Amino acid sequence: xxxxxxxxxxxxxxxxxxxxxxxxxxxxxxxxxxxxxxxxxxxxxxxxxxxxxxxxxxxxxxxxxxxxxxxxxxxxxxxxxxxxxxxxxxxxxxxxxxxxxxxxxxxxxxxxxxxxxxxxxxxxxxxxxxxxxxxxxxxxxxxxxxxxxxxxxxxxxxxxxxxxxxxxxxxxxxxxxxxxxxxxxxxxxxxxxxxxxxxxxxxxxxxxxxxxxxxxxxxxxxxxxxxxxxxxxxxxxxxxxxx
Numbered sequence: 001x002x003x004x005x006x007x008x009x010x011x012x013x014x015x016x017x018x019x020x021x022x023x024x025x026x027x028x029x030x031x032x033x034x035x036x037x038x039x040x041x042x043x044x045x046x047x048x049x050x051x052x053x054x055x056x057x058x059x060x061x062x063x064x065x066x067x068x069x070x071x072x073x074x075x076x077x078x079x080x081x082x083x084x085x086x087x088x089x090x091x092x093x094x095x096x097x098x099x100x101x102x103x104x105x106x107x108x109x110x111x112x113x114x115x116x117x118x119x120x121x122x123x124x125x126x127x128x129x130x131x132x133x134x135x136x137x138x139x140x141x142x143x144x145x146x147x148x149x150x151x152x153x154x155x156x157x158x159x160x161x162x163x164x165x166x167x168x169x170x171x172x173x174x175x176x177x178x179x180x181x182x183x184x185x186x187x188x189x190x191x192x193x194x195x196x197x198x199x200x201x202x203x204x205x206x207x208x209x210x211x212x213x214x215x216x217x218x219x220x221x222x223x224x225x226x227x228x229x230x231x232x233x234x235x236x237x238x239x240x241x242x243x
Contacts, residue, residue, distance in 0.1 A: 040077040055067065086150065089236075094138070101127070104127045142182075144181050147181070151178055172212055175212075183206055194242065
């Protein structure tokens with residue numbers, strides 16, 4: 001009897017290990033899709049840094065003019081870049097920000113061929129401001145929220161619609177651990193004015209995660225899907241706190 005129990009437990013552990021491994025493999029296949037990054041914007045930072053931290057403080061208009069070809073190329077690359085899937089909800093704000101960046105780059109080009117210094121300084125400042133706006137659009141508010149979202153993204157956009165219940169089950173266990181970390185997280189100081197709303201939204205989300213974890217054990221796919229949709233809505237409510 002003891003041998004049969006031991007064999008059963010070993011088999012269960014192997015099965016669980018395989019399930020988690022499958023979920024991790026799927027997640028790895030979508031690694032770029034779940035990163036809140038735009039490589040073209042990161043690359044553009046090199047030129048913006050030179051402009052804002054070297055040329056602008058020194059009022060070095062010659063350097064500003066010399067930077068224009070790289071700035072023009074960088075703006076073009078940012079405009080052509082596509083957001084990763086995890087940032088799909090940011091597309092409208094991103095598109096608007098890119099349009100503003102392109103318009104400001106045009107103002108910068110015009111200012112550089114003029115004779116007056118102040119329009120050049122103003123154009124450089126404005127260009128930097130719009131670059132920073134794009135960074136804020138895609139930058140996760142908190143690393144704990146971003147880590148939670150990466151797991152939720154795979155559940156909501158892949159495992160659930162593809163009816164991959166084994167992977168969904170494994171991912172829910174991981175999501176629960178991410179929620180524990182998020183529950184213990186402290187808001188950055190710059191966001192303390194949103195603390196009450198954040199805590200209320202986090203409490204609702206935490207309850208939803210716990211509910212999903214319980215429903216998953218039932219193996220009832222419809223109930224699981226309904227619970228995941230509610231959890232996703234509660235996550236979106238948490239995100240809206242920071243808008």
